[in-house]
Amino acid sequence: MTSTTLYLGNHGNLLEDSRTACQLVRLERPLLNEEELEHICAIDRVGFKTRRFRAVYRRDAGEGALQAALKQLAEDVEAAVRDGVNIVVLSDRAAAGEVPVPSLLAVGCVHNHLIRAGVRTFADIVVECGDAVSPHDFAALVGYSASGIYPYNAHACIRDLAARGDLDVTAEQGIANYNKAATAGIVSIMSKMGISTVQSYHSAQIFEAVALRRSSSTRTSPAR
Numbered sequence: 001m002t003s004t005t006l007y008l009g010n011h012g013n014l015l016e017d018s019r020t021a022c023q024l025v026r027l028e029r030p031l032l033n034e035e036e037l038e039h040i041c042a043i044d045r046v047g048f049k050t051r052r053f054r055a056v057y058r059r060d061a062g063e064g065a066l067q068a069a070l071k072q073l074a075e076d077v078e079a080a081v082r083d084g085v086n087i088v089v090l091s092d093r094a095a096a097g098e099v100p101v102p103s104l105l106a107v108g109c110v111h112n113h114l115i116r117a118g119v120r121t122f123a124d125i126v127v128e129c130g131d132a133v134s135p136h137d138f139a140a141l142v143g144y145s146a147s148g149i150y151p152y153n154a155h156a157c158i159r160d161l162a163a164r165g166d167l168d169v170t171a172e173q174g175i176a177n178y179n180k181a182a183t184a185g186i187v188s189i190m191s192k193m194g195i196s197t198v199q200s201y202h203s204a205q206i207f208e209a210v211a212l213r214r215s216s217s218t219r220t221s222p223a224r
Helices: 034-041 065-082 103-117 135-143 152-163 171-191
Strands: 006-009 024-027 050-054 056-058 087-091 098-100 124-129 146-151
Touching: 006 124, 006 146, 034 050, 034 087, 034 124, 034 146, 050 065, 056 065, 065 087, 065 103, 087 103, 103 124, 103 135, 124 152, 135 146, 135 171, 146 152, 152 171
Parallel strands: 050 087, 087 124, 124 146
Antiparallel strands: 006 024, 056 098
């Protein structure tokens, strides 16, 4: 028995018995479709406040642009959370002349910044990304604290295939099948660690970088 349920909202002080900590949005799985994402962004109920942030930087910004963009993004999200925002949506949709920040980098940066700021439990993170397409991509995002994922690029490809008649099902059914299969992939990955709930896998960061070196002066053994 494996649970894929996750929750969105202000979890508050985990050591405090408070009714407000129960005001959460329940997601049956981490993978979202466009309609579900828009419902989250437009939620209008007492106890919920959503804000969308763009994880992009200017192509002509010069050296250090990515680092500066991440720093600004983390600071903007922290300020919003302190202002009462409890559902943070990170979007990598880029306009002309802009470059999207890799979704895993954006999520990990914001997550760890909020931990250092002492406000991580007051908000949850949803990511709207075009670079995540495989179960490992989604598992890594969940592992670095994404509670909901809308892979718009993958869904756009499915719609295109359906429009050309290359699928035996409608675009909506194809997207549903894709989300179901991707969620099963996340479950398969985390089950190898002996984890039976996505909530336990969420934010665990149980990943290991292999064959990377910290500096050019440090030798790294080949990955085995």
